[in-house]
Amino acid sequence: MPSSHVSSDRLGEVAQTGSLAGLREAERRHVEGCQKCRSLFSGYRMADRLLAASWRQTTLPASILVRESARRRVANLPWGFASGFEFRRFAPAALAILLVAAIGLAFELPQLIPATRPSTSPSPTATRSASQSPSATEGQASPQPSASASAPDNGPSVSPAEEQSSGVGGATPQPKATVAPTPGSTDTPGPIVPAGVSSLSGWPIAWAPDGGHMLLAQVSAGPQGGSRIQIRDAAGRVTGSANGTAAVWVDSTTVAVASPSAGLGSRFAAGSTIALVDVTGHQIGALPGQYATPDTTEGLDGGVLVGSGSGELAVVGQSGANFYGATYVTRNGHSVGASRQGVPIAFSQDGGKLAVIHPTYGPGGSLGNLTGSLEIVSSSGSKTLASFPRLHLAASSGVPPDYPNVAFSPNGASLLVSGTLVDLATGLTTDVGNGGWLPDGTLTTVSNGQVMRWSGTHPTADSRFAGGGVVETSSRGDVVEYFADGRPPLATPLPATLLALTPTQLADGTAAPVLTSARTSLFQAWMAFWTARMDAHKALAALEDLLPKPTPTPAVTPTETPI
């Protein structure tokens, strides 16, 4: 092996090609035999890989600097790295001497110190356990859930009775700390007496991907105060229920439920656990640990569930979300992936892609009002498919309990983020308004008060709709427009003619024959409209009760004014 090292610049030059082939024969032989040169070469490759990665704003623990340098010191010891300095040869001996001295001192110290003087120095163990783990992948001492999927199913969202009946949660020992009692958990589990569509009550969350079942949040004190998720079939019959108010469909037969929860829809409150239940409400699995550790410094102390409908689930808030350090995990099948940075907002329709927002704006926002750069990752989150660090999107719902209105196009090439259409190939954006995708890839939105159909970035007004409302689309090709002012919703199962529907028709089922293909959208539209209307009526009634009743004024009779 030639004795002279290859220069750093020369190594950097060939590292850009990715192999040692660019070196002269003698240089190559040296690098192959010299650990120092080989390490520097791999360092260059690592640096190039790092610089080519997507950039994000993130929170790093200050302690990482100390820990990294300690690691490097160990890495640079003679057994791990070719020593360039003589003192490294003595490092092991010096360490051993220090260790022996420390142990000896530890044994001798209590005898040297007078017995009356209490020891005040904290133990090293206590110091270590108090230090915060900077990375979820290294969180052995962290209270966060582990990235491994082998943790027991601990689903506190299901009452003990339900766990016993399911035979899943009860068979596995569960850590007591995570089985927090849930308000309302004494409800009788399992199917209850079927109810007609007209007697449905609750806050609509979502239909199953196949349209066979729906989720309703049973609210107990206003829309934010519910405590139970009800699963009903398409005819409105209850098939099961579980504690919690935040839920999403993982696939057509599995629901992820967060509890205990003060959230609604897909958003859940701090300190929640995530259980997986089937359509009968029986627990079939759980994600390990707790989610959405409260962060009091930056707000955003909740989490959110994102389901693909085809088996994937993403959960944000694993380690405490704030605007600089939100993290999430994904679950595919039975395994939970490592913790990643960002806030997941939507899966593609085939479940292969996940859109993630990396929040950049500071305190004051919420999970329903995100601003940040966009990244498209694989469904496990391990691979970045597209990154738009300079594209800053505002993802908001406009409706407080809802999560940002985001949807991939059917072919996964575009993303609709709260009214902004993003071309995922170029990063170009177009303001199109809120709406949804039809199966043929047509985007239908409300823009400038009109219902528009978009072919690429070219809109065409659909004059069959009145405009001025909110548009929803179904996966079967139906379009519904509903209105906040109480007008009945308009719907069309394409390419049929426009039908004007009333809540009564929907409720008594007389409109069912024409709604078969449109029920997914229509029912949600009706529920949203009807629930909002009922809430408004209740609020008005409550307000009227509070206001003083006007006393009947006596009829004014003309009186003569004394002169």
Next chain:
Amino acid sequence: MGVRDRVDANYTKLFADLTVLCRALGAGSSAEDIAQDALLHAREREHQLRDEAKLEAWVRRIAARRTFEHLKRQRRQGSEDQIVAFVPVDPSLSIDVSAAITRLPGRERVAVVLVYGLGYEQEEAAQVMDVTRGTVATLLHRARRHLAERLAGYDHAGEPA
């Protein structure tokens, strides 16, 4: 159209651009304030701009300088438990590797953030840093070497070997 009018007409775009710049340079939650200050400064001191075609570069330079002053003040005020940093993040690499960027010498780090992080051309980065393009190229070269030396002990997964 004067500087003031151009700033007003392009306020949203300039503000967003400066906010991203300040945040990338480490201003954190103060980025919006600094960006706003920089634009106000530009409006008030419009006579200081010699070449109106370079308005964007000028306001970027103002914002960058104010960010550095802000960071200097912040350092004097004491250490924090956490640092907000704009760093490259590769899911397959350890966070230690990403943190290597933050340990680069100041000017090298700024050059790397501007060129690799924000996608500026070397010429644009030079204008922000108030140096020549050649200096930026040199800083980038040194930064790469320093990173390579720091990451020499790491394996392909970004863990210490």
